[in-house]
Amino acid sequence: MDGPEKKKAWSEVVDFPIPGRTNKPRIKGLTMVIDKGLGLVSTEELLNVAGDYIDYLKLGFGTSALYDEDVLVKKISLVRSCGADIYPGGTFFEVAWLQNKVKDYLKYAWHLGFSAIEISDGTVDMGYEVKRNFIVMAKDMGFKVITEVGKKDLRDMPDLNKFIRQVKKELDSEADLVIIEGRESGKGIGLYDARGNIRKDDFAELLLNTYKMEKIMWEAPLKKQQQEFITLFGPNVNLGNVAINEILALEALRVGMRGDTLKNTLSAGEFLQCVLI
Amino acid sequence: MDGPEKKKAWSEVVDFPIPGRTNKPRIKGLTMVIDKGLGLVSTEELLNVAGDYIDYLKLGFGTSALYDEDVLVKKISLVRSCGADIYPGGTFFEVAWLQNKVKDYLKYAWHLGFSAIEISDGTVDMGYEVKRNFIVMAKDMGFKVITEVGKKDLRDMPDLNKFIRQVKKELDSEADLVIIEGRESGKGIGLYDARGNIRKDDFAELLLNTYKMEKIMWEAPLKKQQQEFITLFGPNVNLGNVAINEILALEALRVGMRGDTLKNTLSAGEFLQCVLI
Amino acid sequence: MDGPEKKKAWSEVVDFPIPGRTNKPRIKGLTMVIDKGLGLVSTEELLNVAGDYIDYLKLGFGTSALYDEDVLVKKISLVRSCGADIYPGGTFFEVAWLQNKVKDYLKYAWHLGFSAIEISDGTVDMGYEVKRNFIVMAKDMGFKVITEVGKKDLRDMPDLNKFIRQVKKELDSEADLVIIEGRESGKGIGLYDARGNIRKDDFAELLLNTYKMEKIMWEAPLKKQQQEFITLFGPNVNLGNVAINEILALEALRVGMRGDTLKNTLSAGEFLQCVLI
Numbered sequence A, B, C: 001m002d003g004p005e006k007k008k009a010w011s012e013v014v015d016f017p018i019p020g021r022t023n024k025p026r027i028k029g030l031t032m033v034i035d036k037g038l039g040l041v042s043t044e045e046l047l048n049v050a051g052d053y054i055d056y057l058k059l060g061f062g063t064s065a066l067y068d069e070d071v072l073v074k075k076i077s078l079v080r081s082c083g084a085d086i087y088p089g090g091t092f093f094e095v096a097w098l099q100n101k102v103k104d105y106l107k108y109a110w111h112l113g114f115s116a117i118e119i120s121d122g123t124v125d126m127g128y129e130v131k132r133n134f135i136v137m138a139k140d141m142g143f144k145v146i147t148e149v150g151k152k153d154l155r156d157m158p159d160l161n162k163f164i165r166q167v168k169k170e171l172d173s174e175a176d177l178v179i180i181e182g183r184e185s186g187k188g189i190g191l192y193d194a195r196g197n198i199r200k201d202d203f204a205e206l207l208l209n210t211y212k213m214e215k216i217m218w219e220a221p222l223k224k225q226q227q228e229f230i231t232l233f234g235p236n237v238n239l240g241n242v243a244i245n246e247i248l249a250l251e252a253l254r255v256g257m258r259g260d261t262l263k264n265t266l267s268a269g270e271f272l273q274c275v276l277i
Helices: A040-053 A069-081 A090-098 A102-112 A128-141 A160-171 A204-208 A223-233 A244-255 A259-266 B040-053 B069-081 B090-098 B102-112 B128-141 B160-171 B204-208 B223-233 B244-255 B259-266 C040-053 C069-081 C090-098 C102-112 C128-141 C160-171 C204-208 C223-233 C244-255 C259-266
Strands: A031-035 A056-059 A085-088 A116-119 A144-149 A177-180 A216-219 A239-243 B031-035 B056-059 B085-088 B116-119 B144-149 B177-180 B216-219 B239-243 C031-035 C056-059 C085-088 C116-119 C144-149 C177-180 C216-219 C239-243
Touching: A031 A244, A040 A069, A040 A244, A040 B040, A040 C040, A056 A239, A069 A085, A069 A102, A085 A116, A085 A144, A090 A102, A090 A116, A090 C259, A102 A128, A116 A128, A128 A144, A144 A160, A160 A177, A160 A204, A223 A239, A223 A244, A223 A259, A239 A244, A244 A259, A259 B090, B031 B244, B040 B069, B040 B244, B040 C040, B056 B239, B069 B085, B069 B102, B085 B116, B085 B144, B090 B102, B090 B116, B102 B128, B116 B128, B128 B144, B144 B160, B160 B177, B160 B204, B223 B239, B223 B244, B223 B259, B239 B244, B244 B259, B259 C090, C031 C244, C040 C069, C040 C244, C056 C239, C069 C085, C069 C102, C085 C116, C085 C144, C090 C102, C090 C116, C102 C128, C116 C128, C128 C144, C144 C160, C160 C177, C160 C204, C223 C239, C223 C244, C223 C259, C239 C244, C244 C259
Parallel strands: A031 A056, A031 A239, A056 A085, A116 A144, A144 A177, A177 A216, A216 A239, B031 B056, B031 B239, B056 B085, B116 B144, B144 B177, B177 B216, B216 B239, C031 C056, C031 C239, C056 C085, C116 C144, C144 C177, C177 C216, C216 C239
Antiparallel strands: none
16 A cells, blocks of 8 residues: 555545544544453554544543553553553452542552542542542542542432532532443443433433533443434534444444434434534 | 374364355355454464354454554454455445445455455445446446345334345345345344244244245354354354354364254254255 | 662562462462453563463463464463463363363363363353363363363353252362353353342352352453452462453452442441451
8 A cells, every 4th residue: 555654544445434633633523442351452453543533531440450560550551552541440449449549549550650540439438528529639640530420229319400410510520521430331320221221201300410520531431322422412422332342333423424413414304413512 | 292283172072063164265154253453463363273263253332443554454464364254234324325435335344355245234225236236337347245224223123024035136246145134132132032942933934935045144143043053054154243252162073062052953853954054 | 760670669668468379370369361362462461460460361262272373382481480380271272172182172272381181061061060070170280270160152051959059069170160150241141140240149058158168260251340349358369261451450359459449448237347258
């Protein structure tokens, strides 16, 4: 093949059916990927093929404690070299908090090379003021800060009004992103009913909210959830907990190169133009 | 180990319980794999282990537009070097058609090295005569041509009789293979009910049809579907949308090296001998 | 990074919330992984990242017959070099038995380098005495022997009392491990109802049994099953049929670095201290 390097295939042949997709480094339309243990070669492979479509890579749960330190340092460095942020799952922060070790946790994460950090209270109860102090502390250390709203156990979830108030409060915090908990499964938790459908009526106030919408990231592991968010908010909605092997499939959804969202472009009446984002 | 290279392990110890499995290059018993973004090392790895069991590799949906051109060219070349055909998902063709660019699409696909092409109307409506002209056009350019029958959205599906008539019409076309849409999920679409079971009564006419059966490829992503097709038609039924990490598992099903089909061989009464294929 | 090689990341910062996890080579707390066709590079990658958390690697079903012999020999050698045992799925043994080739099967498996062997009757009926003779034969050849109890087809399952008696009988055999069938799906088979929940009432006798409990390995492919076994028996319960990409996630569950089991440690009342194991 001749031509310049790094040309996207087909770029001179067809246009993406859904226009306006942002490029890296993007401030909206972020994709956060959940990594459950890729090795170094696989990580490099992933970045070579899908690096342009990964903005954040999360080492799920507390899995980063299971790596040999030298492997972890190399992995973090690889991910950052392609312009993506990388951070340990929020449960790790919660464990550190339980052991009164948040400061050590943050310092060591910085030492390893992590560029972002998640501040969550999905399993523990720390109260909002405490949480907010950690957001500020991490921000001051130089991290991009992701705060998460929502409990991992359905029985612990606050009522809807309180949940939505919490989201709004966090949108006003110093955090860079506010994540809405969806877990890895995307089912029976917060936004999602037991089958993984978005509870649109219950969450109408949140979904119709336009206030700082670009700061919200929706954990949306299932294709139908990704499709629905793209239909609601357009290609540049922030989506998280995307599985490693679904990154290109999601990007295809975003730009209308997959049947489910291509169809939207054919029936303008059904397709909400991206007024919100 | 001594002996000739490329000897299959165990070949001198046990026989496959289901005999008669075809070898590459095969004209029946084809396996089509859906690839959602493997990198070059992973592709090579896949071919080293499972290359003998991959006849077609589809770059799902429009994901091939998300690769850097140089990576895509190398990937296509790798796949072809192991004697498998490779093609972009049909949705990409439909996008090109919507933009009046089918000829450019085909020419560029050829230029990249794709050896096959899918002509589908799963999301768009183009009418059969138009579709057939593209089948002929692609065939004339040298592609192996795969035509797909079925809509991606259940609400767009024609009634059963019409669907079956369409399949038969396509079997008479110049296409090399006629794919029955099953999507990546294998649920609630065409042949499959919401749980992914084959609607055997509804599709009896198609399933009992022996006319050019070797030209039909069933998209069957779920194990129970693969198992059922093998039980109905024997080891050399054409199966598509097989996940990357299920290729050896499917091949084990085909030859009776997995409980589900091994059991068939134990109770001949339950096992339809492969009369159709 | 300075410091000794192979230091686990974070080890000086936080403690695992669930203490007492065993290290390799472990005699309890074993993890058995099901491999459906990893190539050599991917296998090496997997071992580099997750090798400390893999005790047994099973080449699922009869897939080991689908490898080129030289690739298989190298793969076996890689796995053993990290101190894990590797063996072919039990269905392969059953095929050999059907063809009256068990001795050849065992000799060739040994020749290839397999260090363990599974003796099962999930699809065939051989009677316990026959099965036990093969356990002894394999043991005498030097294999670690894994015997499996349970049928792959629900319709073939013995009644509960008989099933539990079989487990107890096998616990007294010469086998190193007794595996309770859970299949790859973990649903609608033996221990699990159609949704994959553990039938705790039906299996109370088995679950409360403390007799040689460390010899039992539960096939538990689903996260909720792994979580439940860890809640019941603590971090050092033996779990099998773990998917390749879930190994670190399971290890995080074992040590309380994932919300689901971290929560247990917060409410001691809900958490059975690991009395059994």
